[in-house]
Amino acid sequence: MTAKWGERKAMTAAAAWAALGMGLGIFDSQLGIFAIGVLMIGMAGSVFNLARQSYLAEAVPPEFRARAMSTLGGVARIGVFIGPFAAAGVMSLIGITGAYWVGLGALIAAMVISLRIPDLEVRSPPRAADGTTRKITMAGIARNHWRPLATVGLGVFCIAAVRASRQVVIPLWADNLGLDATTASLIYGLSGAIDMLVFYPAGKVMDRRGRVWVAVPCMLIMAVALGLMPLASGGTTLLLAAMLLGLGNGIGSGIVMTLGADHSPEHGRPQFLGLWRLMADGGVMAGPVLLSALAATLSLAVGIWAVAGISLLGAVLFGYFIPRSRPR
Known part of the structure; x- marks a missing residue:
């Protein structure tokens, strides 16, 4: 998905998909629906994490790459640290669904931010010896x-x-x-x-x-x-x-x-x-x-x-x- 759509579109789509999964936890209490929501969030996390890493690897010069990646990891740690406290505050007001509303709000914010970041320059695909485009596979x-x-x-x-x-x-x-x-x-x-x-x-x-x-x-x-x-x-x-x-x-x-x-x-x-x-x-x-x-x-x-x-x-x-x- 990241290779086909590009990093920005992949991150935006992943955040939107995760937001839908989070919404299932808010509006439906059935275990099966809840499990589908968790699965959707897991799928989106894989796409989003890979796309953001690929984006930084392309966008940041090699001499600053480690600082950029470390900052990315550190900011994620800060989010993991703050998230439970934000969820606890909202849960004290509206109950357990407050945690899902906090998660949904964070995902919508991530989607908007991803949508606004600039696209990377599209690289020309590699070519074989005969001049034809070479397909890249896993x-x-x-x-x-x-x-x-x-x-x-x-x-x-x-x-x-x-x-x-x-x-x-x-x-x-x-x-x-x-x-x-x-x-x-x-x-x-x-x-x-x-x-x-x-x-x-x-x-x-x-x-x-x-x-x-x-x-x-x-x-x-x-x-x-x-x-x-x-x-x-x-x-x-x-x-x-x-x-x-x-x-x-x-x-x-x-x-x-x-x-x-x-x-x-x-x-x-x-x-x-x-x-x-x-x-x-x-x-x-x-x-x-x-x-x-x-x-x-x-x-x-x-x-x-x-x-x-x-x-x-x-x-x-x-x-x-x-x-x-x-x-x-």
Whole structure:
């Protein structure tokens, strides 16, 4: 869709489709209709996220790319942080549907903004040796660019798995310690606050020193934090581990999108970024599944340490395969 329609139209259509899905949650209380709405929002999210990444990769010069991607990731974190508070305020006035109205309003705003951004310059399609236009396919992109997908892409799989697991390990270990829900929420919130504060400096380091100077420390810090978390015996020690985890995740803001943009070809960028996104989504699915399986069969601590091991593996992959030179 992004390759065929262009980034601006894809983002606008995705926001409109998600708004329709959100509207189903407001106007219909049947479980089946609600499930369709959730599916629509998930579909739209995939299109919107890929299109906005492709747009920035084209619109921003390479020397500012990491800062742009980190800022994008940081702004998304701010939205995730503010959204629940805005929804809670409206819910206190009109009930649970208030959360859906807040979501619908945000999606309409995103649609309007997407509609008003300028179109990118249309690139001429690649041509074969005989002068005919060469068709770009996902299979062709995967065949011609398998190396970054199989090397750096595997590191992306690891960081996505760790990040997805990170969202559940803090409340799970808080419950394991017998902490109440308010304390667990406070610890999670402070971890998220640290996460939001460091995205721009991290992008600046990536632009000036190279991607590896952020990717490797990000994974190492999260590995250390996850390794220490099962050793936490109370709220204070869990808070310290959670804040360290937030710091590691925060300095990696935008790293997946930046690496994807760096390795994407000039022709076929949306198709390549779609495959890149597939690697990340695979990690998002695999991380919590591994954590749950080990927690169920062995213990929660073993599951968390396994995720820490994935983080260490990601650090090794990034350290070995990410080029040391800055993209130009």
